Amino acid sequence: MExxxxxxxxxxxxxxxxxxxxxxxxxxNRPLIINDLDFTxxxxxDDCDPLRVGPARLGLANGAPMAPPPMxxxxxxxxxxxxxxxxxxxxxxxxxRSESPNTKDLRTVKLFWKEAQLQxxxxxxxxxxxxxxxxxxxxxxxxxxxQLFETKSAKDVVVKNQGDYTSALRLRPQNDNYDRDCxxxxxxxxxxxxxxxxxxxxxxxxxxxxxxxxxKLPPPRAIKTAIIKFDSTILNKECLEKILTTMIPSEEEKExxxxxxASNPDLPLGSAEQCLMLLGEVPMLYPRLKLWLFxxxxxxxxxxxxxxxxxxxxxxxxxxxxxxxxxxxxTLLAVGNILNGAEVKGxxxxxxxxxxxxKDTIYKHSLVYHLCAIVMDKFPDSTDLFSELGxxxxxxxxxxxxxxxxxxxxxxxxxxxxxYLKALSICQRQENYSANSGLNKKIGxxxxxxxxxxxxxxxxxxxxxxxxxxxxxxxxxxxxAVKDTKINSTCKTIxxxxxxxxxxxxxxxxxxKRQMDKRERNKTxxxxxxxxxxxxxxxxxxxxxxxxxxxxxxxxxNGVGSSGGNKQEALNKVLxxxxxxxxxxxxxxxxxxxxxxxxxxxxxxxxxxxKFTVGPENDKTINSSLIYHFTSKxxxxx
Numbered sequence: 001m002e003x004x005x006x007x008x009x010x011x012x013x014x015x016x017x018x019x020x021x022x023x024x025x026x027x028x029n030r031p032l033i034i035n036d037l038d039f040t041x042x043x044x045x046d047d048c049d050p051l052r053v054g055p056a057r058l059g060l061a062n063g064a065p066m067a068p069p070p071m072x073x074x075x076x077x078x079x080x081x082x083x084x085x086x087x088x089x090x091x092x093x094x095x096x097r098s099e100s101p102n103t104k105d106l107r108t109v110k111l112f113w114k115e116a117q118l119q120x121x122x123x124x125x126x127x128x129x130x131x132x133x134x135x136x137x138x139x140x141x142x143x144x145x146x147q148l149f150e151t152k153s154a155k156d157v158v159v160k161n162q163g164d165y166t167s168a169l170r171l172r173p174q175n176d177n178y179d180r181d182c183x184x185x186x187x188x189x190x191x192x193x194x195x196x197x198x199x200x201x202x203x204x205x206x207x208x209x210x211x212x213x214x215x216k217l218p219p220p221r222a223i224k225t226a227i228i229k230f231d232s233t234i235l236n237k238e239c240l241e242k243i244l245t246t247m248i249p250s251e252e253e254k255e256x257x258x259x260x261x262a263s264n265p266d267l268p269l270g271s272a273e274q275c276l277m278l279l280g281e282v283p284m285l286y287p288r289l290k291l292w293l294f295x296x297x298x299x300x301x302x303x304x305x306x307x308x309x310x311x312x313x314x315x316x317x318x319x320x321x322x323x324x325x326x327x328x329x330x331t332l333l334a335v336g337n338i339l340n341g342a343e344v345k346g347x348x349x350x351x352x353x354x355x356x357x358x359k360d361t362i363y364k365h366s367l368v369y370h371l372c373a374i375v376m377d378k379f380p381d382s383t384d385l386f387s388e389l390g391x392x393x394x395x396x397x398x399x400x401x402x403x404x405x406x407x408x409x410x411x412x413x414x415x416x417x418x419x420y421l422k423a424l425s426i427c428q429r430q431e432n433y434s435a436n437s438g439l440n441k442k443i444g445x446x447x448x449x450x451x452x453x454x455x456x457x458x459x460x461x462x463x464x465x466x467x468x469x470x471x472x473x474x475x476x477x478x479x480x481a482v483k484d485t486k487i488n489s490t491c492k493t494i495x496x497x498x499x500x501x502x503x504x505x506x507x508x509x510x511x512x513k514r515q516m517d518k519r520e521r522n523k524t525x526x527x528x529x530x531x532x533x534x535x536x537x538x539x540x541x542x543x544x545x546x547x548x549x550x551x552x553x554x555x556x557x558n559g560v561g562s563s564g565g566n567k568q569e570a571l572n573k574v575l576x577x578x579x580x581x582x583x584x585x586x587x588x589x590x591x592x593x594x595x596x597x598x599x600x601x602x603x604x605x606x607x608x609x610x611k612f613t614v615g616p617e618n619d620k621t622i623n624s625s626l627i628y629h630f631t632s633k634x635x636x637x638x
Contacts, residue, residue, distance in 0.1 A: 030452055108339045136326075148362055298414075304406060308403055312468060315491060319392070325389075333346065349490060368504050372504040372505045385498045389494065401486075403461075404461070411454050
């Protein structure tokens with residue numbers, strides 16, 4: 001009999017979550033598509049981690065041994081190199097760096113960058129090559145760059161005194177007990193002991209927390225019904241989190257409330273105690289809430305994981321396809337080689353964070369400003385760079401370590417939900433309650449679908465991260481430094497540099513526009529507006545001097561060389577000229593050359609000068625009329 005028991009197959013003691021997860025993995029046959037995000041471009045070759053490639057694959061490339069690692073990362077030189085001195089009459093040379101004879105003796109601002117590694121594993125990058133091998137050399141004005149960034153002597157450098165930070169310490173209050181005294185104000189108020197009209201078992205802190213939570217929740221009886229039926233129309237995600245954090249009753253609390261209610265059956269329970277008793281009547285309360293919370297929270301968590309991965313995938317494609325980025329990096333490399341006096345083939349991406357801090361010694365413009373001016377001159381079709389790197393800017397705001405933690409938590413919660421569902425099914429079978437059997441089946445199908453979606457997300461995450469590591473190798477970062485490189489820090493460095501580049505580009509364009517407007521204004525300076533406007537004519541002023549006939553008439557009026565009849569004719573000419581009959585005489589007065597006189601109405605009371613005759617008897621009348629004519633308030637000029 002014992003032998004028969006031994007020969008029986010061992011029972012499956014695995015948890016329900018492990019069994020269901022393995023079953024979902026066996027049935028996994030999904031494309032790499034999450035909602036509307038298509039990751040089907042990721043291939044099986046992206047499953048290979050470039051940091052775990054064996055040394056045999058990295059050591060040989062086309063039958064040649066692997067080059068020694070760079071000396072700048074803490075690795076000692078090979079021991080055999082100390083035993084073989086270089087041959088005489090030979091200078092050591094480097095294939096990637098050489099001194100420039102034009103600038104090696106000049107004192108210029110130096111760029112402290114890390115040289116990019118151009119010899120990357122061929123098995124990782126295949127035939128893709130390295131980014132710096134695709135960057136075309138840029139010819140720039142060497143003398144101008146040296147003149148802008150030539151360093152001054154030590155005597156000309158003015159060291160600014162740092163600010164006195166001791167004043168900030170004085171703002172701290174001298175009384176260390178100030179905060180404590182302020183917090184204790186009003187603590188001495190005694191509480192009034194009200195009469196006991198309800199059963200209060202919980203302590204004040206616990207009771208207040210539950211009562212505050214009830215203000216944002218439905219009535220307790222509605223909460224109980226919604227939890228049993230998984231009714232999302234009554235309780236949402238925030239309500240479930242509130243119940244899980246502050247309102248789950250413990251066994252001790254339920255016993256105390258039951259004993260107090262048994263000893264005082266006539267008194268009602270307090271609001272907090274009543275809520276705990278109603279929630280305690282729900283079977284398997286905690287598993288129900290955790291399972292329900294996972295069902296409500298899965299869609300948003302999946303979106304928070306999938307969207308940053310898509311942005312990272314697009315960000316790598318943007319950098320590889322951006323012609324402006326290649327032109328900017330090539331120009332920056334050329335400027336740096338001139339300033340450092342040495343030729344390098346590339347630099348690492350972390351140097352972009354230091355470029356805005358480097359300024360010329362003449363105009364105090366940043367290196368980004370001069371870099372932008374050169375690129376706009378050499379490549380007129382270039383863009384502002386920032387508009388081409390939208391995915392880079394979005395990735396700079398995401399913590400990808402947190403993305404990985406969310407993915408792991410999603411898998412853990414999904415497995416726990418299987419265990420919760422099994423516990424609920426067992427509890428319902430024991431109570432002979434089969435009303436929710438259909439609901440449990442729907443929940444099981446939902447968890448199976450979630451498990452396969454999580455597995456798909458894990459494949460996408462692994463392939464995107466491996467592709468990013470290959471991208472870092474493509475940009476010239478050494479393999480031993482790729483593991484410590486953060487995704488968001490790299491994207492943030494590139495995004496901030498692109499934003500600074502766009503700012504400088506806009507500034508240069510505004511300066512060019514102002515200069516163009518100034519040149520246009522200089523062309524018309526000193527000229528009248530009417531000379532430049534078609535169809536506009538200027539009224540030419542009349543002669544300032546009166547005609548010879550008017551002068552003779554005035555002389556005749558004064559009585560010089562004229563008889564009585566001549567005086568009458570001369571006076572009539574003067575009066576007619578003053579009344580507008582001879583414009584030339586009237587306009588000879590200063591200040592009214594271009595003005596027009598107003599026409600008087602026929603009811604005007606001005607005297608009719610033609611009725612008067614000049615003679616000795618009417619001299620007084622003529623003089624008074626002249627005075628009235630020139631001093632009348634009804635005589636206007638317009």
